[in-house]
Amino acid sequence: MGDDAADGASESDLAQNDGQRFGRLPTTAAERTVEGRASREEVVDYFADRFAIPPEAFDDYTFWEKGAGKIWIYGGDAPSPITIEAIGMTCLRTRQEHWKPTTDFVQRFGREAGECVIELESDEARAFAAGEDRELERWEGDWGYLIAAHRIAGALEPIGVGLYVHGELRSMVPKGRQREL
Amino acid sequence: MEPLERYRPIVDDFEAFLDACERPLGNAVRVNTIKASVDRATTVLEEEGVGYEGVDWNPRVLRLETDSPGSTWSSFHGFTHGQEEVSAVPATVLEPEPGERVWDCCAAPGGKATQLAALMDDRGTVVANDSNLGRISALRFNAERLGATSLAVTNDDARNYSLERFDFDEFDRALVDAPCSCEGTIRKNPDALDGWSEGYLDEVSGIQKGVLGRAVQATREGGTVVYSTCTFAPEENEAVVQHALDREDCRIVDFDLELEHSPGLTEWNDEEYDDHLEQTARIYPHQNDTGGFFVAKLEVTA
Ligand SMILES: C[S@@+](CC[C@H](N)C(=O)[O-])C[C@H]1O[C@@H](n2cnc3c(N)ncnc32)[C@H](O)[C@@H]1O
Numbered sequence: 001m002g003d004d005a006a007d008g009a010s011e012s013d014l015a016q017n018d019g020q021r022f023g024r025l026p027t028t029a030a031e032r033t034v035e036g037r038a039s040r041e042e043v044v045d046y047f048a049d050r051f052a053i054p055p056e057a058f059d060d061y062t063f064w065e066k067g068a069g070k071i072w073i074y075g076g077d078a079p080s081p082i083t084i085e086a087i088g089m090t091c092l093r094t095r096q097e098h099w100k101p102t103t104d105f106v107q108r109f110g111r112e113a114g115e116c117v118i119e120l121e122s123d124e125a126r127a128f129a130a131g132e133d134r135e136l137e138r139w140e141g142d143w144g145y146l147i148a149a150h151r152i153a154g155a156l157e158p159i160g161v162g163l164y165v166h167g168e169l170r171s172m173v174p175k176g177r178q179r180e181l
Numbered sequence: 182m183e184p185l186e187r188y189r190p191i192v193d194d195f196e197a198f199l200d201a202c203e204r205p206l207g208n209a210v211r212v213n214t215i216k217a218s219v220d221r222a223t224t225v226l227e228e229e230g231v232g233y234e235g236v237d238w239n240p241r242v243l244r245l246e247t248d249s250p251g252s253t254w255s256s257f258h259g260f261t262h263g264q265e266e267v268s269a270v271p272a273t274v275l276e277p278e279p280g281e282r283v284w285d286c287c288a289a290p291g292g293k294a295t296q297l298a299a300l301m302d303d304r305g306t307v308v309a310n311d312s313n314l315g316r317i318s319a320l321r322f323n324a325e326r327l328g329a330t331s332l333a334v335t336n337d338d339a340r341n342y343s344l345e346r347f348d349f350d351e352f353d354r355a356l357v358d359a360p361c362s363c364e365g366t367i368r369k370n371p372d373a374l375d376g377w378s379e380g381y382l383d384e385v386s387g388i389q390k391g392v393l394g395r396a397v398q399a400t401r402e403g404g405t406v407v408y409s410t411c412t413f414a415p416e417e418n419e420a421v422v423q424h425a426l427d428r429e430d431c432r433i434v435d436f437d438l439e440l441e442h443s444p445g446l447t448e449w450n451d452e453e454y455d456d457h458l459e460q461t462a463r464i465y466p467h468q469n470d471t472g473g474f475f476v477a478k479l480e481v482t483a
Binding site: 060061073074075076077078079082083084085086087088089090102104107108129152153154155157159176177179180181 | 215216221224225228251252253254256257258259282303304305306307317321322324325326328329330331332333334335336346347348349
């Protein structure tokens, strides 16, 4: 994250991220106590800026980090930090240049997205779910991570995350989630 | 089928029971209302050409006419989850409400934990625990696929479970879907009875008593605990509930169940159980053409 260097003065006061436990994201970057940790505000802004998911969609949820940059979204009660196996579901990978949402997150929250959603035809959708990459020249929006969706039973339904570069949509559906449909 | 002979005296129409146990079971799914309404899920199934049939007692359970329920769009999107029809009973008996704190003591691979989350509109806290780390990965996979954000997953022995890690010290409800001898799954796993022995019943009933006791202790006064197994053995069912009645602050409460079932036993071999055990439910395979299950509902009294 670009703004870490700017926080240089306070950097030495910040704790190192403990990869074994979950820590709740600070509300804003100013309240950060763990080095390199994204803030709730940055996460919500990212979903709004990139996918036009309204920030209110996350009003009832908290965000947590475990491991380096793996962000989880949770709707229940828990103190921070907490050492358990999982808290809600993984939603986003930070601590890398391009943040990357998870397939399961976009399936759960991606219906609210208004931008960077690429609609697939049925054969394209099947290939995507099977983990295949496809040439897709028709996309004229941003490059980078997109929500791949298809029309099913009369409504657009997110399938997963794709990486769009050089006229190609690469399926990011994890191996264990890929299916031949 | 040999081990099942011991239930001849307690099962009505024992021959029909044995016949049913020998018939394989079809594929049932539960609609995951966290991600789709029943309407939307069934419309997707229709579009895909997958036949289905609803069941009378629960609008969210469907019997599918396909051999590969896992390779449908409806499954890929997490609109449906493969779950045996009777295995959807315990969570509905527990009746969790949105916003509550619920403990699923033996939760992996997560069919019932995610059902609890769905019944709560994915609002509140479902602590999904299991002592088997290997099975926890399946639980986590299912929770994510089904989009359950209210689950907190822990890996501990439920018998001496500590709430210290949380910022609350009791649950509103608990589900004990105990490890058991699995006699009732014979239609799904034809080798379910292969390792059957009375010694195993002894061993596993000790674990069941320990988990149920802890569940009652960890639940608030007035809260609800449901105990369930997928087995017929009274040693693992009525005897375990009787043990909790004797030692913990709890009582049996009646519940409605629209599936055909038989009352719990008040005696078995030389043992006698509290009359209230009649308010527990034994579901046999021939009654509704399902697997077998036992369900008891308890109220915590102190
Ligand atoms: C019948 S299965 C649970 C099925 C699960 N409720 C579902 O619906 O998917 C019983 C589980 O209890 C777990 N178990 C066994 N002994 C336990 C203990 N002492 N504490 C916690 N879990 C235990 C097993 O690992 C197993 O996953």
